[in-house]
Amino acid sequence: MFNSSEQFLKGTSAIVTGSTSGIGLAIAKVLAKNGANITLNGFGDKDEIEKERKMLEGEYKIKAIYSPADVSQPEAIQKMVADSRETFGRVDILINNAGIQFVAPIIEFPQEKWNAILNINLTSAFSAIKAVLPLMKEKNWGRIINIASAHGLVASAYKSAYVAAKHGLVGLTKVVALEMAETNITCNVICPGYVKTPLVDKQIAEQAKAHGIGEDQVVKEILLKTQPNKKFIKAEDIGAMAVFLCSSAGEAMTGEIISMDGGWTAQ
Ligand code: NAD
Numbered sequence: 001m002f003n004s005s006e007q008f009l010k011g012t013s014a015i016v017t018g019s020t021s022g023i024g025l026a027i028a029k030v031l032a033k034n035g036a037n038i039t040l041n042g043f044g045d046k047d048e049i050e051k052e053r054k055m056l057e058g059e060y061k062i063k064a065i066y067s068p069a070d071v072s073q074p075e076a077i078q079k080m081v082a083d084s085r086e087t088f089g090r091v092d093i094l095i096n097n098a099g100i101q102f103v104a105p106i107i108e109f110p111q112e113k114w115n116a117i118l119n120i121n122l123t124s125a126f127s128a129i130k131a132v133l134p135l136m137k138e139k140n141w142g143r144i145i146n147i148a149s150a151h152g153l154v155a156s157a158y159k160s161a162y163v164a165a166k167h168g169l170v171g172l173t174k175v176v177a178l179e180m181a182e183t184n185i186t187c188n189v190i191c192p193g194y195v196k197t198p199l200v201d202k203q204i205a206e207q208a209k210a211h212g213i214g215e216d217q218v219v220k221e222i223l224l225k226t227q228p229n230k231k232f233i234k235a236e237d238i239g240a241m242a243v244f245l246c247s248s249a250g251e252a253m254t255g256e257i258i259s260m261d262g263g264w265t266a267q
Contacts, residue, residue, distance in 0.1 A: 009246060010035030013088035015080065017071050017128065018098030020044040022197030023147060023235045025052065027095055030239030031246070032060040036093060039084040040066045063088070071098045071124035072116065081131040091135045093246060096125035096169070097147040101199075103158045117161035122168045129176055133185070142185035143246045146173050147238070150261040152191045156226070166191075170257055177255030186254035188245055193261030194223055196232040229262030 014031045018024040020042030028038050038056055040049065049066055056064040065087050069076035084091050099121045102113040125146055136142025151159060152166035169189060176187035194200060200223070207218040224230045238260060244250055245258075259265050 006033075007035035009093075009243075011037075012092040013037045013039070013084060013090050014093035014095065015039040015067075015084050015091060015128070015132070016041065016095040016097060017069075017124065018042045019095075020049050020052065022199060023192070023195055023238055024095070024097040026235030027097065027147075027239040027242050028056065028064075029060075030236060030243050031093065031095075032056045032062050032064065034243050034246075035060070035062060036246075037062050037088050038064040039080065039087075040064060041069055041071070041080060042098060043068075043070075071128070072119040074123075074127040077124060077127045078131050081128065081135070085135055090139060091132050092139070092141060093143045093145075094128055094132045095145050095147065095242060096128055098124060099147070101159070101162050103162075105158055106160045109160055114161045118165050118168075121162065121165035122172070125169055125172060129172075129187070133176075133180075136185045137183065140184050142180075142183075143250075144173075144176060144185070144187040145242050145245055146170075146187070146189040148173075148189045148191045148257075150191055150193045150226075150259065150264045152189065153257065153259070153265050173257070174255045181254065184251070186245065186250065188250075188253055188256045188258060190238055190241055191257060191259045191261060191265070192233050192238055193227045193259075193264045194232055195235050195238065197235060200232070224262075226267075227262045227264045228267070231262060233260050233262060 014036040016024050016028045019028040019040045032038050053064045053066050067080035069080040146169050148166040148169045151163045152170040155163045173189040204215050204218050208215045
């Protein structure tokens with residue numbers, strides 16, 4: 001049974017990379033609502049981040065810390081994991097969510113953008129998983145959830161680095177699941193379609209201006225062209241899926257690719 005009685009994660013500790021914005025922040029909130037202590041991570045305005053951190057503590061009666069780790073740096077990830085362990089005494093949940101995008105034809109794709117996307121969207125997950133697994137193995141319990149994309153399963157032109165990194169993240173998930181299969185540590189990957197985050201809001205406004213059309217038209221005819229339900233995925237629904245995977249009902253789910261894409265990859 002999916003038992004997510006309020007605060008069923010009380011006493012646990014969760015690291016959510018890239019949680020100063022969008023999907024990561026939404027996941028952090030849902031985990032906190034269910035009782036997990038949180039390590040926030042990502043870039044942004046210091047005061048805004050502190051406001052979110054305090055909000056999590058006040059609203060959900062948990063403890064939250066902030067790590068400024070740049071996840072393209074393995075040593076910074078190791079420090080984030082060590083700080084989290086020192087503060088909470090444990091790391092039970094890891095959400096690899098930090099990600100960036102860059103769009104260009106492959107012939108023009110800058111090498112440094114390729115390197116940055118591979119580092120931030122894929123290698124960071126490897127480094128974080130490597131750092132948390134010994135701690136999870138100590139307790140013989142853990143939940144690792146990678147946030148890939150529909151682009152972890154299918155491609156779009158001009159997104160070579162992003163598509164390669166997200167396909168890689170799907171592969172990495174399967175390997176970790178197999179290596180941990182006889183423990184109580186699971187590793188799964190969520191593949192969302194378009195989610196309305198501040199990043200996407202910006203794109204909509206820019207496209208509307210560039211094409212001289214309304215924002216609704218941009219959403220239906222350009223952005224959600226590949227997404228049959230023509231609706232954005234809600235970030236908090238991705239958080240709810242993460243919570244489900246952390247519950248006892250999720251214990252047999254490992255190495256799973258969970259699409260939340262409004263039918264995109266059904267085509
Ligand atoms: P966002 O830009 O709102 O958030 C990205 C987060 O990652 C921010 O907190 C940012 O500070 C952080 N980040 C970026 N580089 C970092 C680095 N080097 N070190 C640490 N943190 C860093 O984006 P989002 O839309 O919430 O995307 C979150 C994840 O979901 C990404 O992996 C993205 O690929 C994936 N995703 C997004 C969508 C979408 O439509 N928004 C769809 C599918 C998958």
